[in-house]
Amino acid sequence: MTNARMLIVNDFDDAELSLIAGGEVGSLPLSHLQVYSNSRHYRSTNTNEVQLTLTWQQPRILSGCALRRHNMSSSSTWRIEVFKDTALTDVGYDSNNLWPTGKPAIEQKTLGELEWLVDPLVAKAVDAKYQDSDIWFDTQLAHGVRITLNDPDNVPGFIDLSRIYIGRALQPRVNFSYGHTMGWLANPNKKKRSMGGTAFGKKAAKPRELKFALKHLNEQDRPHFVNAINLLDETTDWYVSMFPGAGGQKERHYAMACQFEVLPKFEGNFYNNFLSDYHLVEA
Amino acid sequence: MTPEQWLKDPRQERCLLAKINYLYGGVKQAYVGTHSYSSLPEDTPANQAFDELLMDTPSFSRRMGIFTGRTSAARSTLGLFAHSWLDDLLAGNVFDQAVELFIGDKDWPLSSFIQISEQLIERAVAQNDLIRIETRDSSLKLDKVIDTGTFSTGANKGKAKPLCVGDVFNIEPVLEDAATHRYRAHFDAVDDIPDVRDNGLSVSFTKDVANGSFNLSQAPTGKITCNVRGAKPSDYLQYPAEVISWLLTRFASETKIGDLSSLPTVKIGIYQREPKKVRGLIDLICASCNAYHYYSRLGQFNVGLMPELTNSFTKELTLDDIQENGLRIRKTIEPVSKVVVNYRQNHTEQSSALAGSIDAATRELFSNKYQSVEAVNDLPDYPNAQPITIDTCLVELTDAQALASSKALAASVKRTIYEVNAFGAPFLFELGDEINVTAWGYGFSSGKTAIVTALTDDPINGEVTLELWR
Numbered sequence: 001m002t003n004a005r006m007l008i009v010n011d012f013d014d015a016e017l018s019l020i021a022g023g024e025v026g027s028l029p030l031s032h033l034q035v036y037s038n039s040r041h042y043r044s045t046n047t048n049e050v051q052l053t054l055t056w057q058q059p060r061i062l063s064g065c066a067l068r069r070h071n072m073s074s075s076s077t078w079r080i081e082v083f084k085d086t087a088l089t090d091v092g093y094d095s096n097n098l099w100p101t102g103k104p105a106i107e108q109k110t111l112g113e114l115e116w117l118v119d120p121l122v123a124k125a126v127d128a129k130y131q132d133s134d135i136w137f138d139t140q141l142a143h144g145v146r147i148t149l150n151d152p153d154n155v156p157g158f159i160d161l162s163r164i165y166i167g168r169a170l171q172p173r174v175n176f177s178y179g180h181t182m183g184w185l186a187n188p189n190k191k192k193r194s195m196g197g198t199a200f201g202k203k204a205a206k207p208r209e210l211k212f213a214l215k216h217l218n219e220q221d222r223p224h225f226v227n228a229i230n231l232l233d234e235t236t237d238w239y240v241s242m243f244p245g246a247g248g249q250k251e252r253h254y255a256m257a258c259q260f261e262v263l264p265k266f267e268g269n270f271y272n273n274f275l276s277d278y279h280l281v282e283a
Numbered sequence: 284m285t286p287e288q289w290l291k292d293p294r295q296e297r298c299l300l301a302k303i304n305y306l307y308g309g310v311k312q313a314y315v316g317t318h319s320y321s322s323l324p325e326d327t328p329a330n331q332a333f334d335e336l337l338m339d340t341p342s343f344s345r346r347m348g349i350f351t352g353r354t355s356a357a358r359s360t361l362g363l364f365a366h367s368w369l370d371d372l373l374a375g376n377v378f379d380q381a382v383e384l385f386i387g388d389k390d391w392p393l394s395s396f397i398q399i400s401e402q403l404i405e406r407a408v409a410q411n412d413l414i415r416i417e418t419r420d421s422s423l424k425l426d427k428v429i430d431t432g433t434f435s436t437g438a439n440k441g442k443a444k445p446l447c448v449g450d451v452f453n454i455e456p457v458l459e460d461a462a463t464h465r466y467r468a469h470f471d472a473v474d475d476i477p478d479v480r481d482n483g484l485s486v487s488f489t490k491d492v493a494n495g496s497f498n499l500s501q502a503p504t505g506k507i508t509c510n511v512r513g514a515k516p517s518d519y520l521q522y523p524a525e526v527i528s529w530l531l532t533r534f535a536s537e538t539k540i541g542d543l544s545s546l547p548t549v550k551i552g553i554y555q556r557e558p559k560k561v562r563g564l565i566d567l568i569c570a571s572c573n574a575y576h577y578y579s580r581l582g583q584f585n586v587g588l589m590p591e592l593t594n595s596f597t598k599e600l601t602l603d604d605i606q607e608n609g610l611r612i613r614k615t616i617e618p619v620s621k622v623v624v625n626y627r628q629n630h631t632e633q634s635s636a637l638a639g640s641i642d643a644a645t646r647e648l649f650s651n652k653y654q655s656v657e658a659v660n661d662l663p664d665y666p667n668a669q670p671i672t673i674d675t676c677l678v679e680l681t682d683a684q685a686l687a688s689s690k691a692l693a694a695s696v697k698r699t700i701y702e703v704n705a706f707g708a709p710f711l712f713e714l715g716d717e718i719n720v721t722a723w724g725y726g727f728s729s730g731k732t733a734i735v736t737a738l739t740d741d742p743i744n745g746e747v748t749l750e751l752w753r
Contacts, residue, residue: 027328027330028332032332039321039334040334041332192606193606194602194605195606195609200706201293202293203294204296
């Protein structure tokens, strides 16, 4: 497990996209992946293999990639290849070096998390209709990326994917401090009581809310965070994983596409040290 | 869980989806919702994204006049976040275009969603990053002015042709051609023109029923009036159901018409020298036969007879359906001393412009606007009770007397209008329903029935506000 990682600047949004395999539904095209919207997503016409490529004429620094809100099944896998050239021939990173048959797209429960006699040996860490997947790797200078999704067991018969985040994963040298919180936004609907005494309330969406403080940013950390945050605002979506590599439920509970509720401030509280509070809400 | 059970459960998270038509280089659609949603390949429309831009969700209100028969339109407003995805909608024309609303669980396929409304747009207004789509039910169609065509020649060139339906008395036809003394009573074929008068005296004429007109045999000396058995598109129209059906199909382009057979077979007569809106005529007809009209939430025109309390019911509100402090008296309606029903309208009041040879009784007939009947209530506890008068398009005395008696009976006791805020039951009730209410207060603790005279459905919050007449 490493320190928290944040894909704040999304290099995916200005990449040149190509769909190599898997097809697209006309009304839900690949270009939707570059738009923040949970309804305007990409939908494939094939589940065996969806392959897309990204290229940039100017080099990008990449160290992480996340798939946001996909409907892939428990047996699905994905692969990311990072290239140093736009022709996609000079490989800088290939996730298949670590996962030769593809990285599982669905995080599974760890052994300790399995409910014995209830869960199968392979069980989703989070039982939700839509899942996120992420992958972290050593920093690469890249001109191109190829992403391959495989989900032959997909029940609906198509792959839905809302968003892809890719870029430099900012990581503080000293992790966030204790006192961090994970919860849900309060239901905005007030309960009402009937004449008979029953209290009725209306269900509402439950976006997650993360709060943590980076209390030990030095001058090697600070510029990267300030420069990244300077490029966005409270309406921009990005991706955070507070416990990357922890595996199982903990990693998934603390990873999400998010927006700043409030843009953080950087307080210089003593020599060469800055502290910064983060208040994030699920996008 | 059935759709009705799901609708009635106030705890459900409700996803509202809207398909909004607009004109922008042809008919286009905007698809929006309260949740992010996309339809499945097997849905219609397939693979359609509904943008999560529906910020302010609509409620739907409508009301019936328990005495007037007039039903106000159901209006509502959708508030959309003014995203650039809606630029074409804002730039285009939305007037009179349809909005279809569907409700369901966000995880359901679109085919399982329940259509809750089909409305027509009156306007779209952008304000503070919000586009307000103001809609009303399909009764917007009733606000069209009846188009009977215009005269192409003569003294009244360019003016609308008159409308004449049923059995009408002493109408003033429109001069069509002065040279041939030709007058027009109706824009199209009529059943008969039995009598034409000049200053009240019958004169010789040649009728042209195929064209709703006649020619005098000699030049007129005074005011020309006539009696007509009016519109005969194929069969002669004289009863409420057939007249309303004709008005809707001919002048409002309405194709969704419910069962009108509950309307009584009472003879009516209507004449308009300058045709007005369809709504006014239907209001008049319904008021004349103790009925009311409304559009269903799916855009179908319906009628019903003014309900009477029978103390029997098929729907109810229990203590757990009604919100705490959710029952109150909205107003009381005093009984009336007398109901006067005006019928057999004299369409041309002639206190003057009558020939001197006309006898006093006929002169009286031509000078009064209506003939009248009345029904009196014996109200010893209400010595100051006031009478009411109802103008109708009825023709027969017996029908007018029956209406007066019915209205007098309904107004013979003090009535109360209650307002009830209920949970989770949108679209389960309809105007005119007699429902049983059990609630603390106002004598409802053991249950009493009352009639729904107004309702506001709030489908997203799973609430309904009812006005109940008892």
